[in-house]
Amino acid sequence: MxxxxxxxxxxxxxxxxxxxxxxxxxxxxxxxxxxxxxxxxxxxxxxxxxxxxxxxxxxxxxxxxxxxxxSRVPRPLVSLLSLSMREGGTLKTYSDRYWEMFNEIDGDFDDVAISTFKFGLPAEHNLRKSLTGKLVISICQLMDRIDKYKRVEDD
Structure with missing residues (x-):
C-alpha cells in the first residue's frame, strides 16, 4: 500500500x-x-x-x-568518503553504516567502495592491514573479509 x-x-x-x-x-x-x-x-x-x-x-x-x-534521491558517491570508523567504535557498527550508505548510491562503484571502506578504518586496524596486504577485488570478497574480522571482534 x-x-x-x-x-x-x-x-x-x-x-x-x-x-x-x-x-x-x-x-x-x-x-x-x-x-x-x-x-x-x-x-x-x-x-x-x-x-x-x-x-x-x-x-x-x-x-x-x-x-x-x-521520491528518493540517490546519494552521491562522495558520501562514502565521509564515513569512517569512530574512535572506540566497532567494526560491526562501521560496516552497518557503510553498507546502508553504499546501498543508497546508484551506479557500479565496487572498486571505489572497497577503497573507501578500507580508508575509513583506523590505520592500526587489523582489517585495514589485511586489506592492504591481500587485496580484495569484489564486494563479496570484502564482505567475507569483514565478517571474519567481525567474528574475531565478537570473541
Whole structure:
C-alpha cells in the first residue's frame, strides 16, 4: 500500500512487477492501481476528474507528479568518503553504516567502495592491514573479509 510518504517511483515499479502478467491490459492496470493506494493517495485518486486519464502511463505520470516530493534521491558517491570508523567504535557498527550508505548510491562503484571502506578504518586496524596486504577485488570478497574480522571482534 502506498502511504503517501515513500518513493512513488518505487511503488509504481513494485505494482508493475505484481501485475506483470496483465501489463498489456491497460484498462485492468488502471482499475487495479487504486487498490494499492493508502488513504492519502486514494484521496488524490478520487479527486481526479472523470475522463482526465487516458492510459496507465498517464495515470502513473500523474501519480508521480503528485507525490514527487516523496521520491528518493540517490546519494552521491562522495558520501562514502565521509564515513569512517569512530574512535572506540566497532567494526560491526562501521560496516552497518557503510553498507546502508553504499546501498543508497546508484551506479557500479565496487572498486571505489572497497577503497573507501578500507580508508575509513583506523590505520592500526587489523582489517585495514589485511586489506592492504591481500587485496580484495569484489564486494563479496570484502564482505567475507569483514565478517571474519567481525567474528574475531565478537570473541
Amino acid at each position: 502506498y502511504n503517501g510518504r515513500t518513493d512513488s517511483v518505487e511503488h509504481v515499479s513494485y505494482f508493475n512487477q505484481k501485475m506483470a502478467v496483465h501489463s498489456k491490459n491497460e484498462a485492468l492496470m488502471c482499475k487495479v492501481f487504486p487498490s494499492s493506494l493508502g488513504p492519502v493517495a486514494m484521496r488524490w485518486f478520487d479527486g481526479l476528474r472523470a475522463g482526465s486519464i487516458d492510459s496507465f502511463k498517464e495515470l502513473t505520470q500523474a501519480f508521480g507528479s503528485r507525490f514527487i516530493t516523496c
